[in-house]
Amino acid sequence: MTVTGAEAAIDSDPLEPPLLAPLRRDLSWAQVQAMTQSVGHQHDPLLQRIRATAAVQRGTRMVKVLSAAQLAGHLAGWLPYGFCYRACDIAHLRSPAELALLRTDGSGAEPVAYALRWRATDRSDFEIPMGATQAGLPALPAHSRLGAMVLGTGFTPSTDDLIPEFVTAGFADLPMPANAQLLAYPGTGDEVVLYTYQPEQHGWLRLAGPRWRHLLEGVPGVSPDREYLPCTDAGAARLIGRINDQEYPAVADPPEEFRVRALTRAARYTVDSLSRRTEHAHWRAVPAWVLQRDDSWSRLRLTHPDADAVAAVGARCYERGVYEVWAPTRELVDHHIAELPYQL
CATH class of the missing domain: 3.20.170 (ADP-ribosylation fold)
Structure with a gap:
């Protein structure tokens, strides 16, 4: 759904700024909609400016x-x-x-x-x-x-x-x-x-x-x-919080609360810093997240799938844009724990 003027955004949620398009006599809604459906407009500066207005904030x-x-x-x-x-x-x-x-x-x-x-x-x-x-x-x-x-x-x-x-x-x-x-x-x-x-x-x-x-x-x-x-531990990422250089499993409750994961409320202290921790590796020169692994096999998800990367590792599409493959664990290169910090 498109909002066509800044005046329509006055009462909008600041965590969910509206999509804004500069409609005018020579640029109708139908023309903008057609641009969004054309591969030829991928690098159009006007379309990029319109797309940039649909921003994600903490808490969106x-x-x-x-x-x-x-x-x-x-x-x-x-x-x-x-x-x-x-x-x-x-x-x-x-x-x-x-x-x-x-x-x-x-x-x-x-x-x-x-x-x-x-x-x-x-x-x-x-x-x-x-x-x-x-x-x-x-x-x-x-x-x-x-x-x-x-x-x-x-x-x-x-x-x-x-x-x-x-x-x-x-x-x-x-x-x-x-x-x-x-x-x-x-x-x-x-x-x-x-x-x-x-x-x-x-x-x-x-x-x-x-x-x-x-x-x-x-x-x-x-x-x-x-x-x-x-839940089982089916996911490959977890939050880590720190208080006075001590590390704890953490919970995010955006937009404002980031705390230690604890069953008792008294122990749910606010963390000083927060990061997302996961595993990353390369296989056949293709970068991927390590979703599961044991001593023999690892399940990988390609981070930037394209035709060459998919062909190089024989990855299969499980969802739109999501390509995964099983690889011998011993063949992984640069296998490491990736720490992705957030700015609180």
């Missing part, structure tokens, strides 16, 4: 549209990763049919749409897939991708809307912040909060009452009657 609500299988994965411990959107940019999309284009796994039509919504811990966790950033995505051939084509303009393919898209930086896993939500859209215009994330307990608390219990019936491996679903 981000959304990833899910299939039923992906919802089950997040209930089991998956972390936010891959293509996502600001909640304010897709708030007008409420039906499964409207949200289907934003799905990333290429699965067929489903009667219920699902989504993960969380608040951004930091703007550095997100990239815009346009220009030099993730430049190889638009050139990937159709037979090696899932979901909608990546245009490289920073906008998702659409005949009607202007929807700015983001990817997690390098397609990395992001630690799940407190109070993240799993949502359902049954096609009635309702937005149903199914679960909310409890970081100290490392699990999902069900919020949907009996009226909405049927929305979980098609989710594989999930019982609609369970009140609480503890």
